[in-house]
Every structure is written in structure tokens, then in C-alpha cells.
Amino acid sequence: MAKKYWLMKSEPETYSIDDLERDKTTWWDSIRNYQARNFMTKEMKVGDDVIFYHSNATPPGAAGTGTVSNPAKVDPTQFDKKSDYFEKRASKERPMWFCVELAFKKKFKNLVSLEEMKEQKPLENMLILRKGNRLSITPLSKAEFEHLVKLGK
């Protein structure tokens, strides 16, 4: 299957592109949204390219790139009673939530702010720009991905 492209949101106060650069890879756990989960379990493949997006930031925007480095596995945080992400409906036999591993690729020299993205004709169909969109993982076209990389250089 052809390589896909994704945009993954994170609040930099929680986990930023700098954290990913330091860690090299991270498991994208604690996702509690069915649509995002289904992207991870059904559509994301090792080698897919990812835009790392800073939400709830000043300013919000695309901060860098990564790549999917491991396919979806069971998200361990759903079994941790002390975690905010504990899921009482889940069991080891029937886990509900999954996570992929993301590897650092590049930090953008220039953060591509949300404001800048809105001005870009080639990006006008991006889901992230749609008002009220809260989905933390969204698919991108190859052209959108490449345009963002160009702007970030």
C-alpha cells in the first residue's frame, strides 16, 4: 500500500517536538477517540510520514515531521488504575485502545503557524483548518505534507 501522510496534534506543554527530538521515538498513547484509534490500527503503516502539530500553543502550528516507526500495539495506560487514561471497560483479553510508535525526523526551522496555514491556497482542504475540528490525528494528502515541509524550511 502506498505511503500515507498524517497530522498528529500534541500540546507542547505535554509533549513537544523538542521532547520527541530528545527521545528519538515515542509511543503515541492515551488517545481516547475512536476515529483516531481506527486510523492508528487500520490505516497507519510503518514508514508513513507525519506532521507534528502543536495545539494549545502560542502560536499553534506545524512544528516538525516524524515517521511511524512501529505499528499499533495495545496502549498500556488503559490498564493503569492511577492514570487519567484508565479504562474500566477494557481488559487484557479485550483491550480498547491502541498506540503507534512515532520517530523523530525533523524540527522545522520555522514553525508554520495556524494563521499562516490558513492563508495557503494548497492547504485549504486540510481538516485541521476546519472550524471546530478536534480530531487529534487527521490524514493529509502528499501535496499538503510537502507544502508544509516547504514552508517549514
Place this chain on the structure above:
DNA sequence: GCCAACGTTGGC
């Protein structure tokens, strides 16, 4: 299976 209430996200 509908839908109102509620909680969360995220830009501003």
C-alpha cells in the same frame, strides 16, 4: 435508536 445533557478540545 433518539436526543438532551454533559465534558472536552482548542483557538482566541
Place this chain on the structure above:
DNA sequence: GCCAACGTTGGC
């Protein structure tokens, strides 16, 4: 801190 948008929950 406000509020619009949207997903989820739960009563019926």
C-alpha cells in the same frame, strides 16, 4: 477565561 463545536453518555 470564554465559548463554539463536537463526541460521548445515558435516560427513555
